[in-house]
Amino acid sequence: MADLSSENDTLIRYREDDPVDHAAVTVDSFLDQSSASAVRVEPGDDARELIPHLERLALVEVNFPAFGDGRGYSSARLLREAGYKGELRAVGDVLVDQVAYMRRCGFDAFDPDAPLSESDLETALSRWPEVYQSAADARTPIWSKRHA
Amino acid sequence: MYLYDQYDQQMVDARVAEFRDQAKRRLDGKLTEDQFKPLRLMNGLYLQLHAYMLRVAIPYGTLNSRQMHALADIADKYDRGYGHFTTRQNIQYNWIKLEEAADILADLAKVEMHAIQTSGNCIRNISSDHFAGAAKDELVDPRPYAELLRQWSSFHPEFSYLPRKFKIAVIASDTDRAAMRLHDIGIQIVEQDGELGAAFYVGGGMGRTPMIAPCIKDFVPLDRLVTYAEACLRVYNRYGRRDNKYKARIKILVHEMGSEEYTKAVDEEFARMLDEGIEPPFAELERIRTFFQDPAFEAGASEEIDRSDPDFALWVDRNTVAHKAPGYVSAVISLKPVGGIPGDATSEQMRLMADLAKQFSFDECRVMHTQNIVLPHVRKADLHALWTALDGAGLGSPNLDTVEDIIACPGLDYCSLANARSIPVAQKISERFAANGKTAELGQLKLKISGCINACGHHHAGHIGILGVDKKGVENYQLLLGGSEAEDVSLAKITGPGFDEAGIVDAVETAADVYLRERQDGERFLDTYRRIGMTPFKEALYG
Structure with missing residues (x-):
C-alpha cells in the first residue's frame, strides 16, 4: 500500500512516529471490522463509540467539512480524555486561525484542504503566551501559574 | 473591581496583535470576507448597513472612571462622538473603519478592556x-x-x-x-x-x-x-x-x-x-x-435627604435604589431623555459620568441591561450635588422603569438584520407620554422595542413589547403584552394585527389607558394584565 504521507504535501505532523500507511475508514465500518487502525470521524459521528477500541487505533482523522462546524473540537478532546495516544489529525477546512485551538484540543496533525504556510502556522501557534483553561494539551493554565 | 495581572494583560495584548494581523490579511486580500467574517466577529466587529460596528465588552457591566474616559476618547477619535450602551451591558460604536479597528483594540487594552467574543458563535461577555x-x-x-x-x-x-x-x-x-x-x-x-x-x-x-x-x-x-x-x-x-x-x-x-x-x-x-x-x-x-470587597463606606453616613427642590425629590424617588450600606443608595443615570435615543451617550456625557463616578461612587459605574448607567455607591448626602451635575448635562431624566425608560435595539437605522426602525418609535412614545403627563401615573411600565424578530430589544420580556416587522415593504409594528425579564419571568403575547408607526404609538397609549381604568390598588401594569387578561386590551385596541 502506498505511503500516503509521502505524496501528501499538505500534511503537517507534530509527532515523531511514522504516519499510518493506509486510508482511514468510516466510524461505522471501523466498528464492523477489526483490521483497520485508522478511522475518520465526521462531525455527526459519536467519537465515544471508538473508546472501547482505542488500543488498536493509530490514526483518528477528524473531518471539518466547514471550519465553522466545531463538533470536531469536542470529538478530539474527549478521545484524549479517554486516553487515546495515537495520531489525531484534523482534516478538511482547517485554516491557520483555528490550528492553535485545535492543538489545545489534542490534535497533533493537520491535513488541510488548502496548504498552510509554515510561517503563518508558526505565528499562529506562538501567538498565545498563556492559556486560561486546562485542555487536552500540556499547557499550564494561568490559574495554575498564579497559585504555583 | 477586578484588575488585570500580567497574565490578563498579555492575553489582551496578544489578541490585539492577532487581530491586527488578521485585519491586515483581509485588507491585503489574503483573506476572503467569508474567511474573515468569523474572525472579526470574535473581536466584536460587525459589518452593518453603513459602516463597521464595534462592540466592546464590559464584563458584567462594571467600569472605572479611567475606562469610561477611554470609551469617550474612542468615540471622539474613531467614531462620531457618541456610543450606544447595549442590553448586554456593552457599548457599541456605529461608525468604525476596518483600517482603524486594531488601533481601537490597542487603546482598549491600555485600560484593561477588549472586544473579545462580543460576537460570533462563542461564549459571549458574561x-x-x-x-x-x-x-x-x-x-x-x-x-x-x-x-x-x-x-x-x-x-x-x-x-x-x-x-x-x-x-x-x-x-x-x-x-x-x-x-x-x-x-x-x-x-x-x-x-x-x-x-x-x-x-x-x-x-x-x-x-x-x-x-x-x-x-x-x-x-x-x-x-x-x-x-x-x-x-x-x-x-x-x-x-x-x-x-x-x-x-x-x-x-x-x-x-x-x-x-x-x-x-x-x-x-x-x-x-x-x-x-x-x-x-x-x-x-x-x-x-x-478580593477585588470585589466592599469599598470603604463611611460609617454613620447621614440618611437625610433635603427634598425641598421638587425636581430633585422626584429624581431621588424614581432613580435611586436601596443600598446595603446605611446612608448610601445606588443612583441610576437615565440614558432615556424624552425624545432621545435609548442607550446613546455622547463623549462629553461619558466623561461627566466617569468624573461623577470617581467623585461620588468609589470610582465605579455600571452599565445596566436596561441601557442606563448606575453609580452603585452614592452617599445620600451627595445626591443633590450629583443630580445637579447630571441635570445640567441632560442626564437627569427621572424616569427609571417608567414608560419612558424604553429598551430599544438599534433597528433599521443601523442594523443590517432589522426589518423596521426602533429608535423613532421609542422617541415618539417617550414624547407622547411626556406630553400627556401620564408617565408618573403609570408607574412601573417596562416597554421594550425590537426592530426584527431577533429580539435584541427584548420585546418578549416587556410589560409592553413592540416588534417591528416588514409587511410588504412597509414597516409594521406588532404589540405584545405581559412579558417580564425579572424573577416573575414571563413571555409577552401578541395582541393582534400590527400597526403603522403612528398607530403603534396610539396603541401603546390605549393599552396604558386600559390599565389606568382597570387597575386595583398597588397593581403595576403587568399585574393588572395578568389579572384581567388580554381581552379588555384587545377590545380597546381593535373593538
Whole structure:
C-alpha cells in the first residue's frame, strides 16, 4: 500500500512516529471490522463509540467539512480524555486561525484542504503566551501559574 | 473591581496583535470576507448597513472612571462622538473603519478592556446584576463568579465554534435584575446548608423562539462551577443543531431533548470530567473575590435627604435604589431623555459620568441591561450635588422603569438584520407620554422595542413589547403584552394585527389607558394584565 504521507504535501505532523500507511475508514465500518487502525470521524459521528477500541487505533482523522462546524473540537478532546495516544489529525477546512485551538484540543496533525504556510502556522501557534483553561494539551493554565 | 495581572494583560495584548494581523490579511486580500467574517466577529466587529460596528465588552457591566474616559476618547477619535450602551451591558460604536479597528483594540487594552467574543458563535461577555455589591437583597456579590467564568470562557479552545452564540448571566439574589432565565445559561448563586453553590438554568433565550430556562441543577458546589459549565457546553457543542441557524441556540436543544435528557447528558459528561483538572483551585476564586470587597463606606453616613427642590425629590424617588450600606443608595443615570435615543451617550456625557463616578461612587459605574448607567455607591448626602451635575448635562431624566425608560435595539437605522426602525418609535412614545403627563401615573411600565424578530430589544420580556416587522415593504409594528425579564419571568403575547408607526404609538397609549381604568390598588401594569387578561386590551385596541 502506498505511503500516503509521502505524496501528501499538505500534511503537517507534530509527532515523531511514522504516519499510518493506509486510508482511514468510516466510524461505522471501523466498528464492523477489526483490521483497520485508522478511522475518520465526521462531525455527526459519536467519537465515544471508538473508546472501547482505542488500543488498536493509530490514526483518528477528524473531518471539518466547514471550519465553522466545531463538533470536531469536542470529538478530539474527549478521545484524549479517554486516553487515546495515537495520531489525531484534523482534516478538511482547517485554516491557520483555528490550528492553535485545535492543538489545545489534542490534535497533533493537520491535513488541510488548502496548504498552510509554515510561517503563518508558526505565528499562529506562538501567538498565545498563556492559556486560561486546562485542555487536552500540556499547557499550564494561568490559574495554575498564579497559585504555583 | 477586578484588575488585570500580567497574565490578563498579555492575553489582551496578544489578541490585539492577532487581530491586527488578521485585519491586515483581509485588507491585503489574503483573506476572503467569508474567511474573515468569523474572525472579526470574535473581536466584536460587525459589518452593518453603513459602516463597521464595534462592540466592546464590559464584563458584567462594571467600569472605572479611567475606562469610561477611554470609551469617550474612542468615540471622539474613531467614531462620531457618541456610543450606544447595549442590553448586554456593552457599548457599541456605529461608525468604525476596518483600517482603524486594531488601533481601537490597542487603546482598549491600555485600560484593561477588549472586544473579545462580543460576537460570533462563542461564549459571549458574561453579564450580571447591575446592583452587584450594592443591592440590599443579594446573598453575595455575583461578580467574582462572573469573572471566573469570563476567564474560563476567554479563548476557550473547544467552544469557539459553537452552533450559535452563547450568553451567560450570573446573579446572586432572588430578585432578578439580569434577565437571568432568558439566557443560554443563567446562574444564580444560592446557599444550601450554609454552603454557597450555583443553581443552573439552561436553555432560555429570546430571539424568534423565546423560551424561559428551566432549572437543570439546583446546587452545583462552587468548586465544581467551571466543570459543570464545561459539561453544559460540551453537550451543546456536540448535539446542538447546526442545520438551521434559527434552531441552533441551546434552548432548541434543551427543548427537543427535554430538560431531563439534557440534564442527564450533562451529568454524565460532568462525571467524566471531574478528574480532568478543569476546575481552577478554590484559591483562584478567593483571589478574584478580593477585588470585589466592599469599598470603604463611611460609617454613620447621614440618611437625610433635603427634598425641598421638587425636581430633585422626584429624581431621588424614581432613580435611586436601596443600598446595603446605611446612608448610601445606588443612583441610576437615565440614558432615556424624552425624545432621545435609548442607550446613546455622547463623549462629553461619558466623561461627566466617569468624573461623577470617581467623585461620588468609589470610582465605579455600571452599565445596566436596561441601557442606563448606575453609580452603585452614592452617599445620600451627595445626591443633590450629583443630580445637579447630571441635570445640567441632560442626564437627569427621572424616569427609571417608567414608560419612558424604553429598551430599544438599534433597528433599521443601523442594523443590517432589522426589518423596521426602533429608535423613532421609542422617541415618539417617550414624547407622547411626556406630553400627556401620564408617565408618573403609570408607574412601573417596562416597554421594550425590537426592530426584527431577533429580539435584541427584548420585546418578549416587556410589560409592553413592540416588534417591528416588514409587511410588504412597509414597516409594521406588532404589540405584545405581559412579558417580564425579572424573577416573575414571563413571555409577552401578541395582541393582534400590527400597526403603522403612528398607530403603534396610539396603541401603546390605549393599552396604558386600559390599565389606568382597570387597575386595583398597588397593581403595576403587568399585574393588572395578568389579572384581567388580554381581552379588555384587545377590545380597546381593535373593538
